[in-house]
Amino acid sequence: MAQTSPRLQNGPMMKTLFRLLLGSVIAVFLTECLYTEPVFKEGFSKIDPDLNAVWVNDPKSGDPRKMELAVCASLDDDRYLLHYPASDKDGIYYEARLLKVGSRSVLQLRELASLNEGLPAADAKRYTLLWIERDMKISSIRVRALDGEKLKDKGPLDVRKMLETSSTDWIGLFGDPMDFRRLNDQ
Helix, strand or coil, X not given: CCCCCHHHHHXXXXXXXXXXXXXXXXXXXXXXXXXXXXXXXXXXXXXXXXXXXXXXXXXXXXXXXXXXXXXXXXXXXXXXXXXXXXXXXXXXXXXXXXXXXXXXXXXXXXXXXXXXXXXXXXXXXXXXXXXXXXXXXXXXXXXXXECCCCCCCCCHHHHHHHHHCCCCCHHHHECCCEEEEEHHHC
């Protein structure tokens, strides 16, 4: 079995490799599209201007080149363009539509294109949901993506019914949270 040199094990190259791997895992986790059809077809809200920002999920690092970035910008009165991870060559562009499900804020994402794979095929899985919890007093959001593993046998209508049922355990349907802060508020 080949041994890794001590320099590689603890050096800057290993840290960079780990960071790239972690960033790729986070990007897949956060942005996995699950459905070919939308979960919601109506009931969308007007945009919330507070979501228009460059968001960063690593507020401890002072160097923006080393942070995971998400860019959210309004396209019109009820749609956003979301680019995530914006600082990575594997970034994906989404149309995002805001809606309220009960008292919760949700973004329905539709993949438009990725820098890696170009335009998605017409029959591709292009839709997913993000649950957003906001604290605009400190310009932060907590984002949870639908958990594809837990919902692999459920279609978009099943998921919609579950989300609209008040007894549903949302934490059980969505993955682990990722915290973001506005970049310009650092």
